[in-house]
Amino acid sequence: MKNTLLKSIALLAITLAFTSCSDDDNAVNNVSGTGTIGIEFDNSFAGNDLILNTQPNTTSNGEVLKISTIKYIVSNIVLIKADGSVFTYPKSESYFIVDEANANTHVLNLSNVPAGDYTKIKFGIGVDQEQFNLGASGQGDFLALAQAADMLWSWSAGYKFLAFEGTFTSPTVTTATPFMVHTGQTGTDYNYTEITLDMPSKALVRNTITPVVHIVADLSEIIDGTNKIKLSDNNMGGMGAMIMGGANLPLITANLNSMFRIDHVHND
Amino acid sequence: MKSTIVIIIFALFSTTIAIAGDGNSPPPNFAKYLYEFDDCDACGCSASGGGMGFSSMLDRNFVGIRYFYQSYSSRDGIFANSPWVDENFNTIQLWARIPVYKNFEISAQVPYHTNNRALSTGKQQIDGVGDITVLGFYTIYQTTKDSTVFTHTLKAGGGVKAPVGKYDSANNGSVNPSFQLGTGAWDYLLAAEYVIKKQNLGFNAMLNYAFKSKNKEQYQFGNQLNYAGTFFYVIEKDKFTIVPQAGLAGEVYATNRQYGQDVPQTKGDILLGKLGLEAGMGKFSVGVNGMLPISQNLTGGRVEANYRWSVNLNYSL
Numbered sequence: 001m002k003n004t005l006l007k008s009i010a011l012l013a014i015t016l017a018f019t020s021c022s023d024d025d026n027a028v029n030n031v032s033g034t035g036t037i038g039i040e041f042d043n044s045f046a047g048n049d050l051i052l053n054t055q056p057n058t059t060s061n062g063e064v065l066k067i068s069t070i071k072y073i074v075s076n077i078v079l080i081k082a083d084g085s086v087f088t089y090p091k092s093e094s095y096f097i098v099d100e101a102n103a104n105t106h107v108l109n110l111s112n113v114p115a116g117d118y119t120k121i122k123f124g125i126g127v128d129q130e131q132f133n134l135g136a137s138g139q140g141d142f143l144a145l146a147q148a149a150d151m152l153w154s155w156s157a158g159y160k161f162l163a164f165e166g167t168f169t170s171p172t173v174t175t176a177t178p179f180m181v182h183t184g185q186t187g188t189d190y191n192y193t194e195i196t197l198d199m200p201s202k203a204l205v206r207n208t209i210t211p212v213v214h215i216v217a218d219l220s221e222i223i224d225g226t227n228k229i230k231l232s233d234n235n236m237g238g239m240g241a242m243i244m245g246g247a248n249l250p251l252i253t254a255n256l257n258s259m260f261r262i263d264h265v266h267n268d
Numbered sequence: 269m270k271s272t273i274v275i276i277i278f279a280l281f282s283t284t285i286a287i288a289g290d291g292n293s294p295p296p297n298f299a300k301y302l303y304e305f306d307d308c309d310a311c312g313c314s315a316s317g318g319g320m321g322f323s324s325m326l327d328r329n330f331v332g333i334r335y336f337y338q339s340y341s342s343r344d345g346i347f348a349n350s351p352w353v354d355e356n357f358n359t360i361q362l363w364a365r366i367p368v369y370k371n372f373e374i375s376a377q378v379p380y381h382t383n384n385r386a387l388s389t390g391k392q393q394i395d396g397v398g399d400i401t402v403l404g405f406y407t408i409y410q411t412t413k414d415s416t417v418f419t420h421t422l423k424a425g426g427g428v429k430a431p432v433g434k435y436d437s438a439n440n441g442s443v444n445p446s447f448q449l450g451t452g453a454w455d456y457l458l459a460a461e462y463v464i465k466k467q468n469l470g471f472n473a474m475l476n477y478a479f480k481s482k483n484k485e486q487y488q489f490g491n492q493l494n495y496a497g498t499f500f501y502v503i504e505k506d507k508f509t510i511v512p513q514a515g516l517a518g519e520v521y522a523t524n525r526q527y528g529q530d531v532p533q534t535k536g537d538i539l540l541g542k543l544g545l546e547a548g549m550g551k552f553s554v555g556v557n558g559m560l561p562i563s564q565n566l567t568g569g570r571v572e573a574n575y576r577w578s579v580n581l582n583y584s585l
Contacts, residue, residue: 027486028527042346049347201529209527216346263346267527268437 027208031115035205038212039077039108039121041098042263043070046220052100053166059224062171063231065179069165070219071099071151073126074108076194079203080120087114095127095142097149107212118203121213125256126161126184126192158185161192162256164222168241170232178240179231181222183252186245191253197262204267212266217259225255326502326511326546326553329373331364332582336557339574342444344387352572355385355444359398366585371407375425376400381433381449392447396434399450403427403459421463429455429478437485444571445489445524445534452483468502472515482525490522490535498542511546517559521566533568540576548584555580 043050045057050067057065074096077089088094089110099105127142136143136155146152151160164181183191203211223229229248231241243252338357343350361379368374379398384391405425411418433450459476475495482488498515517540524534544557559576566573 044347047347048349049345200532204527204529214346264532267529 027206028204030206030208031117033115033207034112035115035207036109036111036210037079037113037118037203037205038210039074039110039123040212040214041074041106041108041217042214043100043217043219046218046224050100050219057220059220061224061228061230061232063168064170065166065168065231066176067164067166067219069101069163071097071149071160072162072217073097073124073146073151073159075124075127075131076122077108077110078122079113079116079118079205080122080196081116082119082202087116087118089113091131092140095131095145097145097151099149113205115206118205118211119199120196121199121262122194122196124192124194125253127159128192129185129190132158132185153182153184160184162222162252164219168231170230173232173235173238177231177235177238179234180240180242180244181252182244183249183256184244186249189250189253191249193253193256195257195260197260199262199265201265201267203265209267212268214263214265215260216263218261219259221255221259222252223255225258227251227255326509326548326555326582329365329367329585330553330582331362331366331585332580334361334363334578334580335359336361336576336578338576340444341572341574342385342447343570351388353385353387355447356383358382363580365405368404371410373405373407375403375405375427379433383447383449385444385447394434394436394447394449396449398433399429399455400432401427401429401455401457403457405459405461417466419465422460423462424458424460426459427457429457431483435483435485435487437487445531445567446571451480451489452485453481453488455480468504470500470502472496472498472500486527488525490524492522493520494518496542498544508547508549511548513542513544513546515542516540516562517542533570536564536566536568536571538564538566538573540573551584553582553584555582 045055045065045067048055048057050070053066053068055066057067059065075094076091077094079087079089081087096108097105098108131138139146143152143155146159151163152158153160161183162181164179166179167176168179169176185191197215199213203213205211223231229243229251231243234241234243234248236242243249336359338359340355340357341352342355344353345351359379359381361377363375363377365373365375378400380396381398382393382395384393386392403425404427405423407421407423409420409422411420429451431450431452431454433448433452435448435450435452456479457476458479459474461472461474463470463472465471473496476493478492478494480489480491494517496515496517498513498517500511500513503510503512518538520537521535524531539562540559541562542557542559544555546553546555555578557578557580561573561575564573
């Protein structure tokens with residue numbers, strides 16, 4: 001009685017287990033065709049979720065920032081597999097503007113991505129020089145997009161790669177004072193940078209699975225990363241800290257390399 | 269009376285299974301067995317006993333109904349300033365331990381869950397029948413009564429948890445992956461229970477392990493180890509018996525997997541202290557039980573168990 005019952009239960013269980021396994025494996029093992037992947041950018045400040053305008057964010061230099069604007073150009077996305085083989089998203093479609101104030105821009109949806117298990121992602125912040133050298137007519141729809149988003153100074157001055165704005169106070173600046181950090185090309189530096197991130201788990205692109213790579217951007221790194229830049233040192237005549245050129249831009253550009261990390265990857 | 273209740277229980281079992289079959293959803297958590305077949309699935313106790321155990325210290329065999337409540341707090345987001353939300357897991361459960369043949373008995377639990385939480389995006393509630401657990405137990409060793417100072421009982425068994433409860437992959441995201449009615453997959457369970465008694469004082473030790481399989485959404489909750497040790501003292505009066513009890517219970521969860529990959533920050537463990545009281549009169553008994561965490565590390569610290577309590581009404585077989 002006992003043995004018969006237990007055996008029956010076990011047999012039933014094993015049968016069901018193997019049945020469901022084979023179903024599951026088919027979905028993952030069918031690595032053919034193309035799929036879609038979402039690249040999500042989630043802005044934060046030193047571990048806290050970013051809240052625009054109201055949230056005080058304190059740097060290691062004791063400066064307190066209230067951030068009103070953060071936008072950056074994400075470009076030239078490359079997905080990399082464990083064996084090192086790469087999929088380069090078509091260059092003409094690979095320019096995006098992430099704007100904290102516009103939720104529709106937080107997830108970049110890449111379509112027609114070959115099915116595969118991707119372990120790394122590479123992307124640029126800004127517009128690379130090769131693309132810029134194509135001239136205004138070579139920019140396609142992105143030029144208008146950048147203009148509309150106020151991410152272009154002028155064609156000759158070029159794109160703003162990253163725009164970081166708000167107000168700040170510090171031990172020496174006690175009334176809220178505007179700051180603007182805009183990166184882009186200067187007379188001496190181009191300031192485009194590319195970043196490669198490891199995924200904590202593989203992004204499984206299939207025609208039945210659309211992964212989302214959840215990237216966290218820590219805005220504290222912009223001025224408070226490897227290179228520390230005080231806004232109060234750039235507060236010309238007390239009118240506000242405007243960092244849009246000069247020696248600080250390459251330092252800020254270098255900081256961007258440690259601004260991003262992948263928190264997790266959804267495979268749903 | 270006895271047979272009527274048994275018939276009612278089985279009728280409910282059948283109904284539940286029929287519903288599950290139609291609904292294409294997974295069945296049960298057959299995990300709860302012996303005194304403590306704790307089966308708090310994958311940290312959120314999506315299905316079944318929530319560490320409350322599966323047996324009574326008072327009645328060896330019974331059918332009954334139990335209500336239990338579990339309070340959790342989960343971080344709604346991935347950041348330090350992400351809000352913590354309260355999660356309330358309410359379960360009404362039919363539970364039974366029924367002798368079948370000589371030294372063999374069957375333990376079963378059929379839960380109905382009402383779980384809710386208030387996310388930043390609004391209140392969310394899920395309710396429905398959860399995963400059903402059925403276990404068979406065999407008495408390996410039992411001291412002959414009245415012959416020695418100490419009496420020992422050792423039982424071992426196994427069973428299944430059938431995926432009757434609904435599993436919704438939309439809930440496996442960044443908050444508590446166990447905010448579910450069921451795991452969506454079959455579990456295979458091994459369990460053992462040891463009871464030692466000297467006169468009115470006893471100690472119950474239980475150990476069980478759940479091997480969890482993949483569900484249709486290709487999500488696999490991590491295997492789960494439950495253990496518990498409970499001291500109990502039997503106070504017998506003319507018309508009633510009271511059994512106060514106190515002990516520790518623990519749960520250890522392995523990492524969840526999806527498409528064969530580990531899902532980060534899903535393993536965990538918790539140790540709880542528990543106090544309870546059962547009172548029996550004639551064929552009926554009532555019990556209350558409370559559990560508080562002593563130490564815990566669930567899902568990378570994103571989920572915290574606050575407390576659990578239960579009440580039950582049993583009919584002794």
